[in-house]
Each structure stands twice: as structure tokens, then as C-alpha cells.
Amino acid sequence: MTQRVTSRFSRTSLIRSRAAVLAAGMGASVALGAGVAAAADTTAASSAAGAIQAQAAAQAEAAKVQAAAQAKAAEVKAVKAEKAAEAKKAAAEKAAEAKKAAAEKAAKAKKAAQAAAKKKAASWIDPVKSYKLSAGYAQSGGMWASKHSGQDYAVPTGTPVVAVHGGTVVKSGGNGAGDGPAYGNAVVIKHGNGTYSQYAHLSSVNVKAGQVVKTGQKIALSGNTGNSSGPHLHFEIRTSPNYGTAVDPAKFLRAQGVQF
Template identity: 50%
Template sequence: MPSLLPRRLLVPVLLCALAVLVARPTDATDGGHGSGAGLSAQVARLYEEAAKATQEYEEGRRESEAQRSKVRRYEELLDRERQQVAALHEDLGRLARAQYRGGGGLPLSMQMALADPDDLTRGQRSVWQANLVVDNAIRKSRRAEARLAADQAKARAAWQSLEERNAELAGLRTEIEEKLQAARSRLEGQAEASVAAGSCPDAVRLDQPEARVTRPWVAPVETYELSASFGSGGMRWADRHTGQDFAVPVGTPVRAVGAGRVVEVSCGGAFGMQIVVRHPGGYCTQYAHLAAVAVDQGDRVVPGQWIGQSGSTGNSTGPHLHFEVRVTPEMGSALDPVPWLARHGVSL
């Protein structure tokens, strides 16, 4: 009679497998492209990939320019060698013509018959030595020309290889940027829907890049163009502009400018999705019009940490980061952030 032990073990195993399948997150919530967290992470990843592809392309382009300059130098040297060989051939021709003219155009046998033996020996030796010098110079120049031609061929092959690699890198960069643009558009749509509903989505825990910040204070975004500045007037603001705007694409990682604690994360209103951080000493910094947040209220942050992603939520005419420095966490206590950052060693 077969043992019942295998069947008794089989039931718990099947139940455990079923429990694992039930507990496993679905694609809609495990960071897939359809979820807000997955989309934010995708944008951040593509942002880094685009930056890396651009860096590699620029490095390849500089290498290609260096190789092309080397090819041009070899061409110039080859041209000089060829001119030198032509000149040496001309010298050899002049020697032959001078020898002929010195003999009065007589055949060599007649010159030998009429000439003084000692003069003939000296003349022949001089002509022979001159011919030898010119021949040696021509051979030496030919060897140099061959070496230069080989070096030029190597440089040209390296240049062409770099050009092919650069074309591949350019295509890869374009492909990444197209994917990034599409993901940014979806992220912006999700952010606007959250702000319209007045409820912030959960914080997105973005994979932070390798530690690159060694300073205690940094700019809120790594690459940017400055747009509206503190105190600017315009129809978009009730009074005057209360911060410094950084024009950046949707999804650009936003960094904490210094160490501190998150005192506010909110959605809705003129600032859209925003974060406020209090720093040691009492000053606060605000990051507004975001498309995603990567911290929760109460979190501690360090300089350069990604705390969110830029967007165009709230009262905004285009993608940018609105950055403020405040004496208190509330509106109405803002001061000019540019000189404040300058005092902390950050020049915009």
C-alpha cells in the first residue's frame, strides 16, 4: 500500500503556493508603467539614461574630432614629404644635367679619352658621392612617407569607427529621448489629475543616483535655465513673484538644497504639488509645481537627495520648478533665494 506521507505534504505546499500567488502584487501596483509610482520611476530612469547617452555621445564626438585632426596632420606631413621627394628628384636631375654640361655634351667614352686621369677620377668621385647622397635622401624620405601613410590609414580607420559609433549613440539618444518625452506627458497628466482631485499620490521612492554631492548646499536642479526671478511683476501673480523659477522639463529630478526635515507635502492651489523643507537655523525652502513627490511629511533629507520631480501643476504656464526660501514654512515670508544660496556657496 503506497504511503500517505507524500499526499499529506502536497496539500500544504499547494496552499503555500496559492497564498504566494494571491499576495503577489499585480502589474497595476508593482511599479509597472500604468501606476503613478512606476511611471515616476520610469521617467527618473530614462532621465538618467538620456544624460548618460548624451555624455557618451559628447565624449565620442570629442574623440572623433581629435582623430580627424590627427588625420589632417598626417595629410600635411605627407604632403611635405612628397614635396621633399620631388625636390630631391629635381636635385638629382640637376646633377645629371650639370654632369652632361661639364662634359660638353660629349659621349662618356670620349670624355674619358680626353680628360686628365686625375681630374676624371676626382670628377667621377664627386658626382658619385652627390648621387649617393641624393639617393639616400630619397630612400629615407620614401620610408618616412610609407610610415606616415600607414599612420594616416590607422587614424582614418579609427576616425571612421568613431563616426559609426557616434551615429549609433545618436540614434540611441534619440530613442531614449522619445521614450522620455512620452513618459513625461503621461506623468504630467497623472499629476494634473491628482491636483484637480486635491489629493497627493503616495510618495514615490526613486532610486537615488550614486552619491555625487559632497557639498553641504546645492542648486535644487542639476541642469536648468533661470526664468522668472524674485520680485518679478506680471499678471500671473497677485503681487510679485516670490521665488526663483528654474525652467526644466517635466520629470526632472528635484533635489533638496540642504539637509533638513520635510514639514509639508501638499497638492492643490496655485502651487500645485509642492514640498516644504525646514533647514537647521530655521530657514525653509519650497519646491512647487511638481509632477511627483518622493518624500513624506516628517522625512529627513540630505543635500542633493531627490525629493520629487518637476512638473507644471497649479498656476503654471509651462514646465518649471518654482523655488522659494522662506523665514517660516508659510507663504508671505519669502526672501530672494539667489543671494541666499550664494551665501551658502551655490552660484546660479
């Protein structure tokens, strides 16, 4: 009886032991599987994080390269703009200098022209002052054998008569200084370039042949001698000292800058 009970107890204990071992083995297997799964998840997460980090680093590097390229392009553009601005400024300065030089040249030319005109006008003057023009060159009339040979200046007797330009007296005195009684008292002055001036109908003569006179120098007084209808100065410009070579005196004097 005792032996049978012991055997039954032993068998039961054995069965329980085996069950416990089996359960422990199953638990270990489950725990091992869970550990492997957790390790796999950790590896995958690490791989994903690494990929993300790599992608982020690549993007950051690409952005850095792009930013550097943009900065370089901006720098090149700024340099070009600066050079263009400098070139524009230089061109503007050059144009301003050219304009200034042209203005100065024009002003200088104008001043020179005015000085030349003044000098020219000063070198030839009217033979009398405060006059009124009367009979003109080539005018027809009963007072002359042909047409009028000079320009008449209506002035009172005794008005000072001056040399219209510097020169040498070549004829002086009555009888038209050799040109005939129609001229009355007269003076003829030789100027440069084969030009002569003649003054007639004078009341008195103040110069002699051979005398050198200056522009504006008094040479006589106006009058009414010779073939004259009233006090005036008869004035001629000639190409020789003698009658018959007269040209238009008013036109000649205007060409020299004399204003009537």
C-alpha cells in the same frame, strides 16, 4: 896742540849729542801727539757708532711696537667684521624663516578658506541640474497676485528635484502642500537656523511630512501643476513654512557658495 884738539872734539860731540837728544825728544812728542789724536778719533768713532746703533735699536723697537699695535687693531677689526657678518647672517636667516612662516601661514589660511568654501558650497546646492533661470524673485507680472515670491528654474517635466540642504520635510502634497492651489504639488523642508526651502509645480512628490532628507536627496519630479505657464520648478527660501515669508532665494544660495 893735542889738548886743544881734544877739547874742540869733545865740545863738538857734546853739541851733537844734545842735538840728537833734542831731535829725539821732538820726535817722541810728535809721536805721542799722533797717538793721542788717533785715540781721540777712535773714541769719537766708537761714540758715533754707538749712537747710531742706539738710534737704530730705538727705531727698530718703535717699529716693532707700531707693528704690534697695527696687528692688534687689525685683529680687533677682523673680530668686529666677523661679528657683524654673523649678525647679518642671523638677521637674514631670521627674516627668511619669518617669510617662510608667513608664506606657510598664508598658504594654510588659503587652503582652509578653500576647504571652508568647498564645504559650504557642498552643504547647499541647486535644486535641479541643467537648468535655465526664468522668472526671478520680486519680479512683477500678470501670473501673480503680487510680485513673484521665488526663483523659477526652467526644466522639462520629470526632471529630478533634490533637497538644497539637509533637513526635515514639514509639508508635502497637493494644493501647494497647504499654501494654495496656485503652487500645485509642493514640498517644504525645514533646515537649521529657521530657514525653510519650498519646491512647487511638481509633477510628483517622493517624500512625506516628518521625513528627514539629506543634501542632494531626490524629493520630487518637476512639472507644470498649479498656476504655471509651462514646465518649471518654482523654488523659494522662507523664514517660516508658510506662504508670505519668502526671501530672495538666488541671493541666499549665492551667500552659501552656490554658483549660478
